[in-house]
Amino acid sequence: MSHDNLKVFPSVRERYDALVAAGDIEADPAQQRLADRFDRLIHELATTRLATKSSALGWLFGRKAPRRDFIKGLYIHGEVGRGKTMLMDMFHQLVPAKRKRRAHFLDFMADVHERINAHRQALKNGDTKQEDPIPPVAEALAEQAWVLCFDEFTVTDIADAMILSRLFRALFERGVVLVATSNVAPDDLYRDGLNRQLFLPFVELLKTHVDVVSLDARTDYRLEKLNHLPVYLSPLGGETKRQMDAAWHAATDGAVVSPDSLKVKGHTVSIPQATRGTARFSFADLCSKPLGAADYMAIVQRYRTVFIDDVPVLDYPRRNEAKRFIILIDVLYDNQVHLVMSAAATPDQLYHAKTGTEAFEFDRTASRLFEMQSEDYIAATGTTHSRAEPKSAGV
Structure with a gap:
């Protein structure tokens, strides 16, 4: 695959079409539709964010802003190798936000648990009086990035399942926009998991804050x-x-x-x-x-x-x-x-x-x-x- 300078391409669709023209990938209608959907999200993020700024440069350089209007992210699911990660990575590179984060979901959750443990240790040491670690952890994560891109969103660990609803509710309240890829639809997350009924509120919360897209590309x-x-x-x-x-x-x-x-x-x-x-x-x-x-x-x-x-x-x-x-x-x-x-x-x-x-x-x-x-x-x-x-x- 060519490694053209992404800055040459102002949109995901143009970047995608350039790869097709170069023979690096084959054109696929499902991928083209998703590229267009990513571009609409980039436009919405840019215009909504800029509306809270006195100038475009303030947002582009990532200075802290007032509370934003609610923006729905994207949750893309489909079988392995259909191009989900490729297109999400294009989006992440092209969205002109300084405070953005791209991570494998399991790595993100490992980071969350480390932050929670550090907060509990601080509470034990008397360095904080906040007993609930979720609000300060969510605040710190939102300060770090207001556009979160997760690859391979999956839930297999009960410790993750039990905190996701409260964590993401706090993140969404702080204006965080989620983009994620997964091999399964939201309703199939943590299927057959222990105490799954306690996890279901997160599924409903997730579907409220993202548009769910099935990427039915023709093959891997x-x-x-x-x-x-x-x-x-x-x-x-x-x-x-x-x-x-x-x-x-x-x-x-x-x-x-x-x-x-x-x-x-x-x-x-x-x-x-x-x-x-x-x-x-x-x-x-x-x-x-x-x-x-x-x-x-x-x-x-x-x-x-x-x-x-x-x-x-x-x-x-x-x-x-x-x-x-x-x-x-x-x-x-x-x-x-x-x-x-x-x-x-x-x-x-x-x-x-x-x-x-x-x-x-x-x-x-x-x-x-x-x-x-x-x-x-x-x-x-x-x-x-x-x-x-x-x-x-x-x-």
Whole structure:
């Protein structure tokens, strides 16, 4: 994808059309409609905000303003890879507000919990008399950004579910405008969650403050490109690395790639390369470190396409790494994650040991690795196939 200077494009639609003209993306009517909707929101934000200013420069440089009129944000939901994040990122870059924030929703909630804990500690130390942490936390967040953009809005944690209604009511009262992407409609958030009836007021609050848009683009564009590339490559070597890099380039589609990290039960899980729901690791990153099922679950909740480089042939002395690899593949398989992997051998030849439970358990892992290359499995991850060629190299 080209990295044209976004300032050249005064609207999301013009930026989108430029990418189409350059051949970086294919034109899609659903995406075009969403681009136009983002532009209407930019116009509304600009005109409403400017009405509270004595000059345009005051808003553009983000000085504090009086209470704003109520502006409805956007909640965009749809299947993986339909362009939600791409278009929201264009909006975030183009909206001329200094006080704006773009974050993965789980990162935002981790920040909220840290602020709440810090407030409670301040109350304990006698540094504040405000017992309820929500108002001051909301005030601080609103001061930081009045346009909030969240990628992958999802609620799986009961601690998050229980505070969302009060937190966002306070944010909306302070004029915060929410833009979010999600894989599910608002009514399906926290479905089957513990004490969900206590969460439902947030759903109604959310629908009052955003326009809900279903992005029904025709296909997963990034993963469609992966259909023309192998997903399991062996043996290791220069050609395998070249093909892995080609698959990574297709999956990331020119997006900016950067490291990421996740907080899981008090420790940090590092993601060496990540962008737009896609992450890349080495085998050592995932299996030579003391990681477990909770860490792998945190990864798949954020990333729906996972690349793993350089899986070696394992044996009994490396059974701890083999055990982690078994758990990792179980988590990826159970959550229907799209896996692209390079390995020293075919799945049935990756573990050599006659003793230990790992030898028996690895049979299931090998079977799953074969299945994860199948048309049916990849289709279940959200990819649509239109060809009959095999998806693996060396298998």
